[in-house]
Amino acid sequence: MTPTSGTLGTGSPDTPGDSRYRKSQPTFLGLPTAPRGVGHLRGDRSFPDAARDSLRDGQLRANLGHATATIRAKRAKVVGEVPDWAQLREAGRAIKAATMARLDEHLIALEEQVTARGGTVHWARDATEANAIVTRLVQAAGADEVVKVKSMATQEIALNEALEAAGITAHETDLAELIVQLGEDKPSHILVPAIHKNRAEIREIFLRTMPAVDPALTDEPRRLAMAARSHLRERFLRARVAISGANFAVAETGTLAVVESEGNGRMCLTLPRTLITVMGIEKVVPTWRDLEVFLQLLPRSSTGERMNPYTSLWAGVTPGDGPQEFHLVLLDNGRTAVLADELGREALHCIRCSACLNVCPVYERAGGHAYGSVYPGPIGAVLSPQLTGVEDNASLPYASSLCGACYDVCPVAIDIPSILVHLRGEHVEAQTRTTPESMAFRALSKAMSSPRLWHLAQRAAGLGRLLARGRATLPATLPPPASHWTRTRDLPTPPQETFTQAWAREHRR
Structure with a gap:
């Protein structure tokens, strides 16, 4: 692969997303940046303006301070138990760097293995194309509703909104995503989208939006979880189509992996007849052995657990067991443009653990909504501007004190402070007017x-x-x-x- 080209060849320009044409005619996946007007990568206001409002919300700051402090303490405890954590971290960094250097080869291998196991691979150049592919697949399945596993990629492309425009209802099944959806809110954290809400606020949302909810519902966590479980159960049982993201994809076997803590993902991945997975192209890892490293790094860095309660792995389809139709949508949406930047491409190493958010003094005070992107915090401050073009998110590289805490906790050692400085330099060099x-x-x-x-x-x-x-x-x-x-x-x-x-x-x- 030539990283500076900003393109990956597959599919056909005339039939976007259809891998059957890959061998006959190349198409260029990579567009310069994610398109404007679709998706959740650009905010309506600059970070300083949005953060100023957040800083005046005392309840928000209290919610964030309590939650991030709790997650930090849990992470520190389980990471401290691992004597070779530094070596694991370096292994993760090295695997990611090597994978990005030959990304095109690994993606082709992944497509071949998924196809050999009965799945279908679609290539989406941007958010618009990915939304069209998924919408077409849901309609082909004869469904007017879907259940969803928590997915940053589908949030990035605003898939729910695209499905709604086509008359398809998307039901979020992750508890935090459900809270955000029912509250007509936006996610504010990569791992815990409703981190800005406390139990009393969640109870109010459930009482207001859930049909047949017990009016005597309290804000006890167990009671809230039971209400959500009852609300979701009938949707799991009647759904014919599920949509997921993927934490990882193993190129050598065509295996997809989703790790989660609630079991809702397992229900989505096994009950419906059709499963559609939308995955950023950077999520691929070359071998099964590489996956071993990340399954040790991710749970400790994200939820502060030694391993995730639910680790679901699947490859293609198996007659009579689980979904009988599987589609994998490989999403670019500006990623090859990021890959073209020798320093900035390190942001693609991110495994979405959110550890950098939980230690960032700026995020803890301003909250995730101030970033205007589905990717908040330090990693969002370097990833979003690259996906959209720096000038479309020019304030985000400055949303940092450059304290370096994000680099210290990153499980794959992404040098976020250096990338922030690099992007600030790009922004300054792009200025043509005197300020x-x-x-x-x-x-x-x-x-x-x-x-x-x-x-x-x-x-x-x-x-x-x-x-x-x-x-x-x-x-x-x-x-x-x-x-x-x-x-x-x-x-x-x-x-x-x-x-x-x-x-x-x-x-x-």
């Missing part, structure tokens, strides 16, 4: 290149002590353009003595 920030930095550059100007600037900065009036930081109400900095960051009061002055005094002879 107050660029003018300020040009002035600073000129001052720092001249000792005389630098000393004058230091003396002028000392006047800031008058504005501080004895406080450790300058007031947030400075006039523009300084206010753009001080309203979101603390600006320390200039010291009475500069470093140069202190050096000269202490080394005076």
